[in-house]
Amino acid sequence: MVTKEEVLNIAKLSKLYLTSEELEDAFNEMKGIVKFVNQVNEMQNPDEEINHANELFNAFREDEIVPSFPREKILENVEGGKEGFFYLEKSQ
Amino acid sequence: MKYELVVGLETHVELLTKTKIFCSCINGFGAEPNTHCCPICIGHPGTLPKLNKEVINLAVKAGLATNCHINLKSNMDRKNYVYPDLSKAYQISQYNIPICENGYIELSSGKRIRINRIHMEEDAGKLVHKGGDVYIDYNRGGVPLIEIVTEPDISSSGEAREYVEKLQSILRYVEVSDCKMQEGSMRCDINVSVKPVGSCKLGVRTEIKNMNSVTFMTKAIDYEFERQSDILENKGEVVQQTLRYCENSNSTESMREKEDAQDYRYFKDPDLVDIVLSEEDVNKLKKSLPELPDVRIKRYAEDFGVSKSDAELIVKYKNAADFFEKASKGLQSPKTVSNFIIGQIFRVIETESEREKFNILITPNQLNELVKLIEGNKINMNLAKKTFSRMLETGKSAADFISESDMQEISQSELEEICKEAIKSNSKAVNDYLGGKEKALKAILGNVMRQTKGRGNAQMIEEKLVNLLKNS
Ligand SMILES: [Zn+2]
Numbered sequence: 187m188v189t190k191e192e193v194l195n196i197a198k199l200s201k202l203y204l205t206s207e208e209l210e211d212a213f214n215e216m217k218g219i220v221k222f223v224n225q226v227n228e229m230q231n232p233d234e235e236i237n238h239a240n241e242l243f244n245a246f247r248e249d250e251i252v253p254s255f256p257r258e259k260i261l262e263n264v265e266g267g268k269e270g271f272f273y274l275e276k277s278q
Numbered sequence: 279m280k281y282e283l284v285v286g287l288e289t290h291v292e293l294l295t296k297t298k299i300f301c302s303c304i305n306g307f308g309a310e311p312n313t314h315c316c317p318i319c320i321g322h323p324g325t326l327p328k329l330n331k332e333v334i335n336l337a338v339k340a341g342l343a344t345n346c347h348i349n350l351k352s353n354m355d356r357k358n359y360v361y362p363d364l365s366k367a368y369q370i371s372q373y374n375i376p377i378c379e380n381g382y383i384e385l386s387s388g389k390r391i392r393i394n395r396i397h398m399e400e401d402a403g404k405l406v407h408k409g410g411d412v413y414i415d416y417n418r419g420g421v422p423l424i425e426i427v428t429e430p431d432i433s434s435s436g437e438a439r440e441y442v443e444k445l446q447s448i449l450r451y452v453e454v455s456d457c458k459m460q461e462g463s464m465r466c467d468i469n470v471s472v473k474p475v476g477s478c479k480l481g482v483r484t485e486i487k488n489m490n491s492v493t494f495m496t497k498a499i500d501y502e503f504e505r506q507s508d509i510l511e512n513k514g515e516v517v518q519q520t521l522r523y524c525e526n527s528n529s530t531e532s533m534r535e536k537e538d539a540q541d542y543r544y545f546k547d548p549d550l551v552d553i554v555l556s557e558e559d560v561n562k563l564k565k566s567l568p569e570l571p572d573v574r575i576k577r578y579a580e581d582f583g584v585s586k587s588d589a590e591l592i593v594k595y596k597n598a599a600d601f602f603e604k605a606s607k608g609l610q611s612p613k614t615v616s617n618f619i620i621g622q623i624f625r626v627i628e629t630e631s632e633r634e635k636f637n638i639l640i641t642p643n644q645l646n647e648l649v650k651l652i653e654g655n656k657i658n659m660n661l662a663k664k665t666f667s668r669m670l671e672t673g674k675s676a677a678d679f680i681s682e683s684d685m686q687e688i689s690q691s692e693l694e695e696i697c698k699e700a701i702k703s704n705s706k707a708v709n710d711y712l713g714g715k716e717k718a719l720k721a722i723l724g725n726v727m728r729q730t731k732g733r734g735n736a737q738m739i740e741e742k743l744v745n746l747l748k749n750s
Binding site for chain 1: 295296297302303304310311312313314315316317320328329330331332333334358359360362367406409410411412413414415416541543550551552553554
């Protein structure tokens with residue numbers, strides 16, 4: 187079970203400030219998610235640890251350089267940033 | 279009441295890989311902001327991290343070099359927190375199962391500082407604060423780190439210094455990190471508490487974040503020890519909190535506390551699969567390790583006749599140690615070489631970083647030649663030292679300063695002539711000496727040394743003079 191307080195706490199940790207309607211929606215969604223996960227848990231043999239859907243391990247990369255993105259591209263989503271930086275204005 | 283200090287250290291070290299931990303951007307210091315970035319390391323949704331194999335190799339090497347147990351199976355976890363230095367709102371780290379556990383570093387006293395764990399994680403971006411605004415550079419975001427966590431075994435700021443310097447030395451030898459504190463590739467968080475001497479119960483601890491200099495770290499520890507002892511002495515209570523050390527005032531101040539207790543909600547990162555190593559992988563890495571500082575110190579003391587403290591001074595800097603070994607080749611007394619390094623080279627290059635680089639003008643072979651001249655009795659120590667100073671200044675060889683005639687071993691008859699001459703021309707000193715002032719001999723000796731231009735052996739000359747004066 188999940189409580190409203192828990193949802194509020196998670197929102198706070200995520201720096202989300204919810205109105206009471208938004209909290210209601212998030213609470214209902216979260217309840218649904220927890221219910222679904224509990225169903226999955228019921229299907230699982232408790233003696234068997236399942237980490238991933240497949241048996242893959244050691245998916246590694248070689249230590250080889252690939253050119254990075256041009257800075258204009260990197261800063262495209264923040265309107266070009268400021269002086270080459272991402273930029274956060276002082277909050278009032 | 280008397281109090282004792284209890285310190286544990288968490289040291290973050292950036293790894294010397296070519297690329298970042300989860301993407302193929304360059305891992306490099308000092309570039310233009312946000313030029314080592316791609317959608318993975320700036321945390322765009324829908325991107326997938328892929329672990330750099332070299333990060334595991336270096337983390338395992340660090341563990342082996344610090345006597346850790348290597349966990350053959352481990353994984354990456356997510357540590358959730360919201361702060362602008364981390365664009366994904368989580369840091370990929372290791373939580374339940376770190377790659378290395380239960381190691382130690384031994385101090386020169388023989389005391390072991392236990393290492394609780396070494397785990398791998400990604401570094402965060404760098405925030406630049408200007409007039410209240412924040413500028414963010416993600417070049418450092420995704421740079422591979424290991425965090426080395428000790429048990430609270432450190433009981434003085436001196437031990438803390440020795441531990442950190444030893445850790446630096448080890449990690450440089452095994453080429454895991456350059457450990458440059460001033461560039462941020464090594465940073466320490468310090469946990470400090472005090473307790474009444476002899477008490478088993480640990481006191482309330484404070485954490486001082488992000489020390490980037492060994493000197494400031496020791497000052498911060500000393501300050502915090504005094505502060506906490508004073509509080510307890512006055513029947514107060516130490517508040518558990520995170521502190522910042524202020525270099526200018528040499529004091530600590532509270533960092534603004536987050537409203538909530540930290541709740542990182544760690545969970546296994548579903549984007550990354552388990553890391554499974556074989557015994558063979560670990561053995562291969564073990565075999566690839568170079569000779570470690572402790573082994574070198576022992577070898578220099580046992581095989582080369584260098585004192586343990588001198589060996590420690592040299593071995594601390596890998597380049598100095600390599601220079602020492604090359605310069606000692608074929609010599610009867612490598613100790614003479616270590617004396618030149620500590621007594622003269624270290625006087626020219628004084629700072630830690632200069633000694634680490636060991637950029638000097640002469641080659642090991644040039645020092646080797648000079649010491650051979652001493653061992654062959656061609657020149658005495660006095661002349662050798664003067665010559666070596668000039669060699670260090672100019673990069674020239676001993677032969678450029680010492681002429682052939684200087685190096686001719688002086689004949690007994692020639693030496694006797696010079697001694698007689700010196701006795702004749704220093705009648706005052708001679709009278710003083712004969713009158714019982716033994717020190718007056720030094721003046722005559724100095725005169726002879728000048729005349730022989732450093733060819734004569736001081737002890738031999740002294741004996742000769744004493745004999746001549748006795749029979750005069
Ligand atoms: Zn990248």
